Amino acid sequence: MGALTGRDLLRLSDLSVGELQELLELAAALKSGSVTLQCQKTLGLLFYKASTRTRVSFSAAMFRLGGQVLDLNPSVTQVSRGEPIADTARVLDRYLDILAIRTFEQRDLETFAHYANIPIVNALSDLEHPCQVLADLQTIQESFGTLAGTTLAYLGDGNNVAHSLLLGCALAGVNVRVASPPDYQPVPEIVEQARAIAGDRTEVVVTTDPIAAAKGAQALYTDVWASMGQEDLAQSRVPIFQPYQVNEALLEYADSAAIVLHCLPAHRGEEITDAVMEGPHSRLWDQAENRMHAQQALLASLLGAA
Structure with a gap:
């Protein structure tokens, strides 16, 4: 190194x-x-x-x-x-x-x-948030033994975590799909940079459809709907982001061995349910340790x- x-x-x-x-x-x-x-x-x-x-x-x-x-x-x-x-x-x-x-x-x-x-x-x-994504990729690699060819679906605000996931997954050979509401998608320049890094090795998809993003994915990832400094917008965002909640119904669309990730802290009952956070697919605490x-x-x- x-x-x-x-x-x-x-x-x-x-x-x-x-x-x-x-x-x-x-x-x-x-x-x-x-x-x-x-x-x-x-x-x-x-x-x-x-x-x-x-x-x-x-x-x-x-x-x-x-x-x-x-x-x-x-x-x-x-x-x-x-x-x-x-x-x-x-x-x-x-x-x-x-x-x-x-x-x-x-x-x-x-x-x-x-x-x-x-x-x-x-x-x-x-x-x-690059250091977060180093730990995220470590957690995926631990769970599946490899990064190459796996698929991560991020659901929610196209924020700093989404940006680093796009770039990190492209570098690591992980297919990455980001599903966000139309007015809350990642910065286009970062999406294009991720696609340039990925080339023909992996897919980089940005969509408004959470189900399409989740289908067959090995990792479902979410973050709070209002980042630090946006707390006054939190309640107004709830109805906009509700379709992107990581819950048991959405998890059904993912790979049967899928893991669930969240960079924390979580607003339980908003972007992720208690049942998923505490369920068998959750790797949140391993992910936090890996930081x-x-x-x-x-x-x-x-x-x-x-």
């Missing part, structure tokens, strides 16, 4: 097909205990949005590598008082070995990456320890 040393991960398309597969293999080896790595470095977490899984999984991953974590809460640092990103980036570059940022605008990540020499990791932006293993592999690779 030496090719990743010192690089940024702002979008999943920053990785090549081979680099993605090597990361997933390393994550599996770290999870099984067949590989142990040490990397006594310092990770900074600069999170402008609330977080449970991303914050804790990054922290646990770094501690497992023997490193340290500094929680750079914006409310108690000068960024809350309007210090320019360029200034903050150049200072943090002198203190840290790597910086994970959870923010709103993708361009803020790009500014940090421009002014800092240390690796910058996208821990979620409004455009993408730690996938990010441990990523941190070690970017820091040159893998």
Whole structure:
């Protein structure tokens, strides 16, 4: 994984097909205990949005590598008082070995990456959630023994998770179908980028039909209908997104061995039912655990320890 040393991960398309597969293999080896790595470095977490899984999984991953974590809460640092990103980036570059940022605008990540020499990791932006999808792909591979030729159906808002799934599945050789209401579909530029990456290897489908997306799929995936910062729109979206709910009736259309995924937190009874979340097809808790293993592999690779 030496090719990743010192690089940024702002979008999943920053990785090549081979680099993605090597990361997933390393994550599996770290999870099984067949590989142990040490990397006594310092990770900074600069999170402008609330977080449970991303914050804790990054922290646990770094501690497992023997490193340290500094929680750079914006409310108690000068960024809350309007210090320019360029200034903050150049200072943090002198203190840290790597910086994970959870923010709103993708361009803020790009500014940090421009002014800092240390690796910058996208821990979620409004455009993408690449680290989540590393764990998603690891979970699919664990469940079926392979990624090539499997089909994932994402149902719901064409948001940051949908964008990273499109790109990640295209890289990994997974057929990907995104079913969203007409006015809530993924950004066309990302869809076209995913199709260019997939080429003739796999299909990249965007549709408004949840049943067509789910038919024969090995993985059904959903996310909240209103992302962080859109809470005031949540109730108005319920009738629009109701046909895209992952429930037992929709699961009947999928492969009989299909797994169900959700990046969490879930609004039970909205985008997914309790019965499905707690049912035999659910892999939500394995998926959440894999955030730690996938990010441990990523941190070690970017820091040159893998």
